[in-house]
Amino acid sequence: MKTLHLLRHAKSAWDDPELSDHERPLAPRGIRAATRMGRYLAATGFDVDLVLCSTARRAADTLAQVQTHLDSQAPVERERGLYQCGPAVLIERLRDLPDSAGSVLVVGHIPDLQEVALQLASGAETSGSRALAKKFPTAAIASLEFPTDHWRDLAPGSGLLIRFVKPKEIK
Secondary structure, eight states: OEEEEEEEOOOBOOOOTTSOGGGOOBOHHHHHHHHHHHHHHHHTTOOOSEEEEESSHHHHHHHHHHHTTOOOOOOEEEEGGGTTOOHHHHHHHHHTSOTTOSEEEEEEOTTHHHHHHHHHBOSOOOHHHHHHHHOOOTTOEEEEEESOSOGGGOOTTOBEEEEEEOGGGOO
16 A cells, blocks of 8 residues: 655745745745644654655745654655656656655645646545645645555556645644
């Protein structure tokens, strides 16, 4: 069994027009949402074997906020290639994951995360899948399970969406 968690970066700031898109930090609202998500994940016993994180500052800052609440010692691989890579490239990257990693967290961006989740999830209609198809808000997380021992087996419709949580749903 493999589990994939897709975490969209939290809300970023647009205050400084001199910064490139890649260098935008989190807005205060984003910091609060990432903190809320970190607390929620900690309360659920969230743990992963590996983290892949976009090198965009807002993604790295989101991960840092979330990690302050987790006990996980999972290695983090920061990858420029996760920044606006497209869903096909992201799926190929996931297929190259080491099979020793049973659970992986990807911190990145839309539309890539949303499209990957929709492509990999089975066609089963649930409230989570309907919400995910409408919008993947900042700091939201989608988790999918795959009945396989090998990441290379990821295929369209092969996963089950087991969680789609938005920060505003967390008390």
